[in-house]
Amino acid sequence: MSSKKIVFLTIEGKSLGFYFLLGVFALMVLAGLGASYYMEHHGHVVTGMNNQIVWGMPHVFAVFLIVAASGALNVASISSAFGKVAYKPLARLSALLAITLLVGGLVVLVLDLGRPDRLIVAMTRYNFKSIFAWNIYLYIGFIGVVAAYLWMMFEQRMNRFTSAVGTFAFVWRFILTTGTGSIFGFIVARQAYDAALLAPTFVIMSLSFGTAVFILMLHFIYSMTGRELGDLLVGRLRNLLSIFVAAVFYMTLIFHLTNLYGTQHHGVERFLLLEGGVFTQVFWIGQIGIGTLAPLALFWLPGINKSRGSILLGSLMVVIGGLSQIFVIIIGAQAYPLTLFPGKTVSSSFFDGAINTYSPSLPEWVLGISGFGIALLATLIAIRVLPFLPQRLADAQTES
Amino acid sequence: MKIKKTEQKITRRDFLRGSSSLGVASIAATAGLMANTDDAHAKTTWAEWFQGNYRLMTDEEKKEAAQRLENRYSEEFGKQVTVDTTEATDGVLFGYALNIQKCIGCRRCVKACVRENNQSRHNSEIEWIRVIRMEKGSFDAGKMDQGYPEDHGIQVGGNSYRPAGVVLEGQHYYEPDKVPEEDAFYFPIQCMQCEKPPCVKVCPVRTTYREPDGIVVIDYNWCIGCRMCIGACPYWARRFNWGEPNLPKEEMNPETHYLGNRPRMKGVVEKCTFCIQRTRKGRYTACIEVCPVGARKFGNLLDPESEVRKVLDRKRVFRLKAELNTYPKFFYFVD
Numbered sequence: 001m002s003s004k005k006i007v008f009l010t011i012e013g014k015s016l017g018f019y020f021l022l023g024v025f026a027l028m029v030l031a032g033l034g035a036s037y038y039m040e041h042h043g044h045v046v047t048g049m050n051n052q053i054v055w056g057m058p059h060v061f062a063v064f065l066i067v068a069a070s071g072a073l074n075v076a077s078i079s080s081a082f083g084k085v086a087y088k089p090l091a092r093l094s095a096l097l098a099i100t101l102l103v104g105g106l107v108v109l110v111l112d113l114g115r116p117d118r119l120i121v122a123m124t125r126y127n128f129k130s131i132f133a134w135n136i137y138l139y140i141g142f143i144g145v146v147a148a149y150l151w152m153m154f155e156q157r158m159n160r161f162t163s164a165v166g167t168f169a170f171v172w173r174f175i176l177t178t179g180t181g182s183i184f185g186f187i188v189a190r191q192a193y194d195a196a197l198l199a200p201t202f203v204i205m206s207l208s209f210g211t212a213v214f215i216l217m218l219h220f221i222y223s224m225t226g227r228e229l230g231d232l233l234v235g236r237l238r239n240l241l242s243i244f245v246a247a248v249f250y251m252t253l254i255f256h257l258t259n260l261y262g263t264q265h266h267g268v269e270r271f272l273l274l275e276g277g278v279f280t281q282v283f284w285i286g287q288i289g290i291g292t293l294a295p296l297a298l299f300w301l302p303g304i305n306k307s308r309g310s311i312l313l314g315s316l317m318v319v320i321g322g323l324s325q326i327f328v329i330i331i332g333a334q335a336y337p338l339t340l341f342p343g344k345t346v347s348s349s350f351f352d353g354a355i356n357t358y359s360p361s362l363p364e365w366v367l368g369i370s371g372f373g374i375a376l377l378a379t380l381i382a383i384r385v386l387p388f389l390p391q392r393l394a395d396a397q398t399e400s
Numbered sequence: 401m402k403i404k405k406t407e408q409k410i411t412r413r414d415f416l417r418g419s420s421s422l423g424v425a426s427i428a429a430t431a432g433l434m435a436n437t438d439d440a441h442a443k444t445t446w447a448e449w450f451q452g453n454y455r456l457m458t459d460e461e462k463k464e465a466a467q468r469l470e471n472r473y474s475e476e477f478g479k480q481v482t483v484d485t486t487e488a489t490d491g492v493l494f495g496y497a498l499n500i501q502k503c504i505g506c507r508r509c510v511k512a513c514v515r516e517n518n519q520s521r522h523n524s525e526i527e528w529i530r531v532i533r534m535e536k537g538s539f540d541a542g543k544m545d546q547g548y549p550e551d552h553g554i555q556v557g558g559n560s561y562r563p564a565g566v567v568l569e570g571q572h573y574y575e576p577d578k579v580p581e582e583d584a585f586y587f588p589i590q591c592m593q594c595e596k597p598p599c600v601k602v603c604p605v606r607t608t609y610r611e612p613d614g615i616v617v618i619d620y621n622w623c624i625g626c627r628m629c630i631g632a633c634p635y636w637a638r639r640f641n642w643g644e645p646n647l648p649k650e651e652m653n654p655e656t657h658y659l660g661n662r663p664r665m666k667g668v669v670e671k672c673t674f675c676i677q678r679t680r681k682g683r684y685t686a687c688i689e690v691c692p693v694g695a696r697k698f699g700n701l702l703d704p705e706s707e708v709r710k711v712l713d714r715k716r717v718f719r720l721k722a723e724l725n726t727y728p729k730f731f732y733f734v735d
Contacts, residue, residue: 188634
């Protein structure tokens with residue numbers, strides 16, 4: 001591969017399709033802006049959140065995007081940190097997606113604050129004991145590190161540093177996702193959080209979700225621009241993704257088995273796995289069915305696993321499963337009431353202490369989905385402005 | 401879309417130009433998204449918006465901040481409002497003790513707290529004190545074969561259908577004809593003013609912190625509304641202003657403290673402050689004054705002669721969720 005010259009090009013960006021997509025993504029961003037304005041104007045009372053479920057659907061999308069951003073860097077890391085040259089042509093796009101997905105997630109996270117306007121002033125005083133504050137550093141730092149990494153890749157003079165900076169970026173993203181998982185893992189008050197296992201689980205989730213998003217974006221961009229994308233490369237990515245999906249399933253299994261063994265967590269486990277209504281349904285149908293078993297079947301069953309359609313459908317399912325998993329982790333865990341007295345919970349006619357049903361409102365959905373819009377819009381503009389994409393990715397180009 | 405047919409060579413200048421344009425566009429877009437304002441914000445002066453974290457202000461700055469608020473509140477509520485900045489007194493560590501044996505569940509404390517602390521009216525979700533009614537459990541020979549109760553999957557052991565003396569669920573918005581009810585007992589909860597508060601630890605911007613006299617306070621102006629503290633509080637003591645607070649002018653308590661009962665805004669968190677506007681001036685909290693059975697005791701934990709110390713010395717006392725090592729300064733006791 002190293003002997004084959006890779007030609008990177010921008011997209012022309014003058015076609016109707018380009019402007020159509022630009023318009024669609026811009027509309028998504030504008031809708032998110034409108035939803036955010038509505039929420040800030042009226043207060044979060046227009047959301048489905050309450051004093052028990054304080055983080056809702058925007059957090060689900062934001063955390064998914066942030067976790068996927070870290071994972072989107074996989075391909076670049078494999079190329080630079082682990083020296084697999086077959087992935088080198090995709091490293092630029094991989095790093096770009098890492099930045100754009102993270103920005104999309106961060107914007108949603110910021111706009112879901114009670115007072116986002118305060119952030120600029122208040123963030124001048126950090127609390128270094130707060131895992132949330134650390135994550136702000138990790139996110140901003142990640143953008144800087146990956147931007148530097150891109151520079152190393154783009155500028156020929158700096159190419160010799162690509163491996164070193166790529167390795168640094170790999171370590172950074174590892175810490176970043178550990179930090180994101182720890183936001184929930186460090187919270188002792190909620191029974192379904194408070195687990196060291198959440199940090200490594202988030203790391204593996206990032207590998208899975210990020211690779212799935214990358215495959216989808218790669219196929220989408222290459223088919224839209226009429227460039228050649230070989231089966232060999234996509235097959236490699238499918239194999240990687242299938243291992244990550246299985247690994248996430250393993251972590252989920254261990255998490256619940258550990259909780260089920262001792263009696264302390266029987267209540268919350270029964271809630272999540274059996275009697276939690278929408279949370280139980282999303283867990284079994286969304287996370288396990290659509291997000292785990294179906295993609296693994298599509299990726300592993302002989303006869304269908306080589307089909308491009310199977311790989312794309314499987315990747316899309318991993319994304320849906322990922323959103324489901326984060327929904328269950330973030331909102332399901334909050335819906336189960338605090339155990340204020342040993343073995344007892346508190347209920348009320350306002351449901352703010354009882355097992356809680358959460359119905360996200362339209363603005364929450366719109367704000368959350370707009371995170372994808374921001375990421376896609378930024379990606380589209382970036383590949384128009386700078387040459388992120390190899391001219392072709394035929395099998396001959398990617399044989400290692 | 402079509403690709404360009406010629407190879408492109410990227411120079412550092414090109415890269416910087418392109419990435420700078422993207423960066424500027426991103427920042428501009430983000431700034432645009434974040435620039436949402438509403439009427440309440442419009443009323444807030446620039447000085448108030450840019451003021452520092454109260455914890456780090458000089459005495460002069462604190463007075464200026466309080467003066468700005470006094471002016472604004474007085475205008476808004478049509479009465480002379482004072483915003484106190486009295487600091488903690490050396491040698492004072494406030495503590496609270498509650499006799500659960502005496503509590504009759506009348507919830508006068510809840511109502512008094514709402515009035516005293518300028519909490520949003522007709523919004524029970526914001527109430528700082530919750531009095532939880534719990535049914536008395538019983539063994540039932542007729543249900544011996546049913547084993548465990550089904551609610552929430554909580555196992556109680558043995559063959560008791562319901563755990564003796566306690567129940568699976570408590571309620572805190574109950575409306576009985578009279579209290580105390582025959583088959584219930586009551587358990588009030590509020591902020592425990594922990595010595596090692598998880599809420600303080602998780603706050604990314606240090607808007608909530610522990611004062612020298614042990615009260616955990618919030619600088620409402622500095623709060624960004626991330627709600628991490630609510631998630632982290634094991635005692636369910638913090639409330640978020642989901643909408644603009646509803647505080648009628650005629651019901652507003654004009655004697656306020658910057659860190660206590662001054663009017664809040666939507667999008668920030670609030671909670672019990674041991675009535676800081678009262679206790680720092682030697683008065684009891686509103687809930688203590690109103691309790692008809694004297695179930696609530698308060699005082700300086702460092703003073704052996706204080707009410708609370710006498711309770712700790714002489715009664716059977718426990719802390720809620722002591723296993724979490726948060727060291728609440730809110731104690732429960734029985735005679």
